[in-house]
Amino acid sequence: GESVGLHLPTLSVQEGDNSIINCAYSNSASDYFIWYKQESGKGPQFIIDIRSNMDKRQGQRVTVLLNKTVKHLSLQIAATQPGDSAVYFCAETIRGGSEKLVFGKGTKLTVNP
Amino acid sequence: DTGVSQDPRHKITKRGQNVTFRCDPISEHNRLYWYRQTLGQGPEFLTYFQNEAQLEKSRLLSDRFSAERPKGSFSTLEIQRTEQGDSAMYLCASSLEATTQFFGPGTRLTVL
Secondary structure, eight states, rough: OOOOOOOSSSSEEEETEEEEEEEEEEOTEEEEEOOOOOOOOSEEEEEEEEETOOOOOOOSEEEEEEEEETTEEEEEEEOOOOGGOOEEEEEEEEETTOOOOOOOOOOEEEEOO | OSSSSEESSSEEETOOOEEEEEEOOOTTEEEEEEEEETTOOOEEEEEEEETTTEEEEESSSSSEEEOOOOOOSOOOEOOOOGGGGEEEEEEEEESSSOOHHHHHHHHOEEOH
């Protein structure tokens, strides 16, 4: 079955706060993870990715952490802005398997001014 | 705009009609993927191409669905005899080799 899931369906934060969005996976063979942001009526927008041989990767205002021991992935957004309001999806691919992305259901982030 | 483009952006059709969607990938991307997304859910994989070869099809892709990428550039997804359950957002993505997939804006299909 599909292995990617999210802990919380919604997250509400104040502008300027840091946001943390979590994702759990169950397949030990998962070797590549991506976070996408999707605004209403638009396609998913690439945010950041990480391979299983890494624990942490940083981008502009975003950090992805990978804990392979507990099969957990998180996306941290620093100084959250109203423009960050969207649905965030984690997705994975399986080592040696298909190139398809397996998506979780998503977390809706709302940033309050 | 050098990103993935899809046409049309919206399609309303009556049950039983055939529809065709087009996807133009990012130039030089040899992989092209189709996904379907229903309201409140994450995208679900349908099929993908490496150049003109269709390498994988999901069990979601019934015999009413067909996808092509004849010259290894743009791709079309056709749905024959549409059903109300086909109503969804159809997303296309492309990548260079097996790397990051970049998505287009999607085609919203409504079957009446």
